[in-house]
Amino acid sequence: MDHNLIIVGSRRERKAEATRRRLYDSAIRLFQQQGYESTTVQDICNVADTAKQTFFNYFPSKEHILAAYHDELVRKILAELSELHSASPRKMVLSAMSIFAAAAEKSVSISRTILRHVFASDVLKATDQKNEAQIHSWFRSQFRDAVLRGEMLPGMNVALLTAVVMAILSSTVQEWIVSEESFDLEESLVRRVRFLLDLGRKKR
Numbered sequence: 001m002d003h004n005l006i007i008v009g010s011r012r013e014r015k016a017e018a019t020r021r022r023l024y025d026s027a028i029r030l031f032q033q034q035g036y037e038s039t040t041v042q043d044i045c046n047v048a049d050t051a052k053q054t055f056f057n058y059f060p061s062k063e064h065i066l067a068a069y070h071d072e073l074v075r076k077i078l079a080e081l082s083e084l085h086s087a088s089p090r091k092m093v094l095s096a097m098s099i100f101a102a103a104a105e106k107s108v109s110i111s112r113t114i115l116r117h118v119f120a121s122d123v124l125k126a127t128d129q130k131n132e133a134q135i136h137s138w139f140r141s142q143f144r145d146a147v148l149r150g151e152m153l154p155g156m157n158v159a160l161l162t163a164v165v166m167a168i169l170s171s172t173v174q175e176w177i178v179s180e181e182s183f184d185l186e187e188s189l190v191r192r193v194r195f196l197l198d199l200g201r202k203k204r
Contacts, residue, residue, distance in 0.1 A: 020058045022048045027065045028110070036062070036113040063117065067127040070114055074131040077103050081138055089146040090197055093139065093165070094190055101186035104173050112177050132166070139165055152200045161200065168192050 026047040030039040041062065045052050059065055080099045084092050104111050118124045140162040146152045152161075172192060176185045 019048075019050065019054065023050060023055055023058055024065060024068060027062070028069060028107075031066075031113065032107060032109055035109070036066070061123070063121050063123045066110070066114055066117065066121075067123050069110060070124065070127050071131065073103055073106070074134065078134060078138065087149075088151060089142040089149065090151050090201075093142050093146075093197065094194060096139075096142075097169075097189035097193055098186050100169060100173070101189055104176065104185060108177065111173075115174060115177055136162060136166055152197075156200050161196075164196060165193055168196065 023044060027039070027044045030043055030047060034043075039062070041055055042052060044062075045055050048055075059068075077099055081096055084095050086092050086095070114124065118128050140158060143152070143156070143158045143161050143165075147154065147156050147158060169189065172189050173185065176183065176188070
């Protein structure tokens with residue numbers, strides 16, 4: 001085995017990943033500073049100090065950077081959700097609302113951009129559907145455990161409950177993003193989801 005080829009290959013891969021990350025970070029910074037629509041691919045290349053063709057070697061379009069940002073954000077959310085530990089699935093779900101609120105508040109401008117483009121862009125729509133499926137699966141498992149543990153009424157429709165919580169999460173974040181009057185996103189998410197969970201809570 002030629003160990004030199006392995007070293008060169010790994011070095012090449014590290015260099016490629018560093019270039020991709022530099023382009024990505026430069027684009028996100030520009031999106032935050034001057035807006036997505038006002039940022040051109042050339043602007044991104046100037047900040048990243050790369051050729052325009054290099055950009056297209058890594059990202060077919062600006063939309064793919066938005067999709068990558070959304071994907072990375074959801075991966076971080078799922079990682080945080082996986083670290084939640086509680087004997088109560090109900091508490092897990094309410095804690096999840098705080099995690100989602102913090103993620104949305106991380107960059108309001110990019111959240112607004114994603115919201116504006118997610119239904120019009122096939123790239124963003126595909127990413128959003130994939131991420132939504134993972135989040136849906138996490139909530140569904142929590143509600144299934146809540147029923148099994150006796151926290152919620154036997155026979156509770158877990159699929160319907162999951163769909164309603166997903167709708168609350170989506171609509172509340174969208175309301176927060178477009179609202180002209182600021183409100184506490186975390187408090188609103190927790191309050192609305194707690195109200196729903198209380199309706200199906202098993203009385204002790």
